[in-house]
Structures are given as C-alpha cells and as structure tokens.
Amino acid sequence: xxxxxxxxxGLLIRGLDGEAPAYQAFLMEMSTHLRAxxxxxxxxxxxxxxxLVQETLLAIHNKRHTYxxxxxxxxxxxxxxxxxxxxxxxxxxxxxxxxxPIDDEADFFSTADSEAAEARRDLGKLLEQLPDRQRLxxxxxxxxxxxxxxxxxxxxxxxxxxxxxxxxxxxxxAALIRGAS
Amino acid sequence: MKTDDLVMLLxxxxxxxxxxxxxxxxxxxxxxxxxxxxxxxxxVLGVRPDLAEAMRMPMFWAKIGYVVALGAASLxxxxxxxxxxxxxxxxxxxxxVPVLAMWAxxxxxxxxxxxDLRAGLVLGETWAExxxxxxxxxxxxxxxxxxxMRGLAPTRLPLAGxxxxxxxxxxxxxxxxxxxxxMEAPFIGTWxxxxxxxxAATGALLGRRVLRW
Numbered sequence: 001x002x003x004x005x006x007x008x009x010g011l012l013i014r015g016l017d018g019e020a021p022a023y024q025a026f027l028m029e030m031s032t033h034l035r036a037x038x039x040x041x042x043x044x045x046x047x048x049x050x051x052l053v054q055e056t057l058l059a060i061h062n063k064r065h066t067y068x069x070x071x072x073x074x075x076x077x078x079x080x081x082x083x084x085x086x087x088x089x090x091x092x093x094x095x096x097x098x099x100x101p102i103d104d105e106a107d108f109f110s111t112a113d114s115e116a117a118e119a120r121r122d123l124g125k126l127l128e129q130l131p132d133r134q135r136l137x138x139x140x141x142x143x144x145x146x147x148x149x150x151x152x153x154x155x156x157x158x159x160x161x162x163x164x165x166x167x168x169x170x171x172x173x174a175a176l177i178r179g180a181s
Numbered sequence: 182m183k184t185d186d187l188v189m190l191l192x193x194x195x196x197x198x199x200x201x202x203x204x205x206x207x208x209x210x211x212x213x214x215x216x217x218x219x220x221x222x223x224x225v226l227g228v229r230p231d232l233a234e235a236m237r238m239p240m241f242w243a244k245i246g247y248v249v250a251l252g253a254a255s256l257x258x259x260x261x262x263x264x265x266x267x268x269x270x271x272x273x274x275x276x277x278v279p280v281l282a283m284w285a286x287x288x289x290x291x292x293x294x295x296x297d298l299r300a301g302l303v304l305g306e307t308w309a310e311x312x313x314x315x316x317x318x319x320x321x322x323x324x325x326x327x328x329x330m331r332g333l334a335p336t337r338l339p340l341a342g343x344x345x346x347x348x349x350x351x352x353x354x355x356x357x358x359x360x361x362x363x364m365e366a367p368f369i370g371t372w373x374x375x376x377x378x379x380x381a382a383t384g385a386l387l388g389r390r391v392l393r394w
Contacts, residue, residue, distance in 0.1 A: 015192070016198045016200075017197055020194075021192075024193075027192055028188050031184050053184055054182075057184070057187060058191070059394070061191045063333070065200070065202040066202070066264045066265065067264075068267070072266070075266030076264070076265050076266040077265075077266075078266060079266035080266075080334070083265065087393070118183075119183070119184065123187060124182040138190075142190045142191075143190065143193075147194075163196075166194070170191075
C-alpha cells in the first residue's frame, strides 16, 4: 500500500465513523484521481469526464457501506470506477472509445487531475425533480447544513423520515443520473 | 452543480455508517427464503411419508450435506461479488468440491451396480419433475437474494446473478430433500444439480438488468 492510499483509507474510515471533514477530504481527493483516470481513458469523449466523475462520486457515497476496512482501498475504488466507466461505454458506442487499458489499477492513486471541467448535466436540476419527502431533507440537512432535528422541526417530518428521505433521495438521484444520460 | 459542491453535499450531514450491512441483508434474505420455501413445500408437495425412517439413513444426510455445502459456497461467492474489488479465490474450489464428491459417490454406485440397473439409478422415479420442483422452491430465495444484492454493490452482474441463483437453488434443494423420495447418488448428482442450475442460469441472464446501479 503506498502512502497516498494509506492516508486516503484513513480518511475514508474516519468518514465512515461520521467525521464529515475527513469524509469531505476523502471525496475531494478522490475526485482528482477519478478525473485523471477517466480523462486518460475517455480522450475521445472529453465532455463526459466530469459527469462521470460526479456519477462515480455519488456511487462511492451510496455504496460506501460495502467497503471492508481490511480490503485495499485501490481495489474497491478502482472496481467502482471501472464499473461506472464500462456502464457509460455500454450506453454509448462501445469499448473502442477507450484510449487506455481499463484494468490498470496500479496507477490509480498516482495520477490526479484537479482541473474540473464544467459538468454538462446539472445535478442541482435533477435534485429538484425529487419528491418533497426526499428533496426537502436533502436541501435542509445537506445544502443548508441544518441538523436532523432542526430539519424535522422545519418540515414537520419525523427525524427518522428525514434520515430515510436523505438516504432514498441520494439513491434516487443516482437513478436519475442513469436515466438522464 | 460543480464537482466541489457535490462533494460538500455528499459529506454534509451524514452520520456513522453501519458496518456488516452485507451479512445482515443476506441473513434476512435467507430467513425469508427458507421459511417461504418451506411453506411452499408443505402447501404444494408435502413431506415424504417415511421422513423419520429416511433420517436414519446416511444417504439422507449426504444429500443434505451436498446442498448445504453448495449453498455455503454460493453464499461465499455472493458476499464477495457484492463488494467491489473483492477477490473470488477459493470460491471456485468451494463450489467444485461438493459437486465432485457427489459425482465420485455416483461413480462408485454405478460401477458397483449391474449394467441393466444403472439407468434406473440415474433416473430414479422422479427425474422429470425433480429439477423443476427445486427451481420452483427456489423462487422466494431468488427474489430475496436479488433484493439483498441490490442494496450492495455487485460489479460483475451476470456472475453475481448466477451466484444469487445458485444460492436460491441450494435453498430450494435443501427444502426439497424433505419431500423427495430419491436416495441414490447418481440421481442427486444429476437432477438436484440441474434443479439448482436453473435459477443460477436465470440469475446470470437477469443480472445485468436487475442488479445494475
């Protein structure tokens, strides 16, 4: 395990324990590695890169409970990135668009790209399509930064309905992305 | 939305993530699958009348051991396939051992039998219905296993579907043991296996559509 992987794994594990700043740092750095990975492999579809970075970040978030802390982080992240890349290529023309081998996981954490392009698909607009019972919990707890209790008081929903709404809403958002592209 | 804003959105307001989600989901799925298959068997087929007597025979337990070993190996496969990047080593041998053991037993039985009795040992009395009844009993587990898997993150979808199907087939086969009158290894090595492979093949075909995320 190289130093960068060990540090990222530490951030993710603290994130899974509920430490938001560590989790944010993990995702932020992950976005640079994902961008580099996708950009090299999608040189013929440059416009897709940022959308795919976002879709994969959302997938990592929604599936983070499947990370086994004894497992190498590279293998887990690379498998998700590769899955999302193949899924995109299936939707598009096919694998001949690939410009770099897809199976190379060794260099995953040694490449990074922090120059984000504009995403073509606006997640904010997709968020507006969610039903209120999912949209409001996400808006209040994630965009406005309210606590679950405050969001529950504001909306008249129960605290568990807020938590379920966030959880289901993030999954619904991922499904909307798949449908929209 | 910019990617940095998305990261903020994802990281804000999240609590602790529960661990062992996979184990919990599969435990619930198996409980539902076994109970529903048992109810289906009791309602549609009934327990074999000589069950108490059959339970004193080693072959009854060999049959149970066979389906349980296959079920355990497919559960191992399922747990690995539900997790991105997990390796499948040791899964294939674990799947192969019970099959090969039953085939070895079948070969011994067939070689020791008079040639004109061999076909009967393979076909038994119920060869035409056995695979389909096992497949029928596997349906509740099949649905439950795919539900459990959809909450996790399989990345090799046809393989994941096949493993879910094989686990369902093993549960169906296990419950079918309580009804089925057949006790010969050549029969079990053929028709039980076929019965378990029906849901496995179905899972492989449906995997990409049902398990995509």
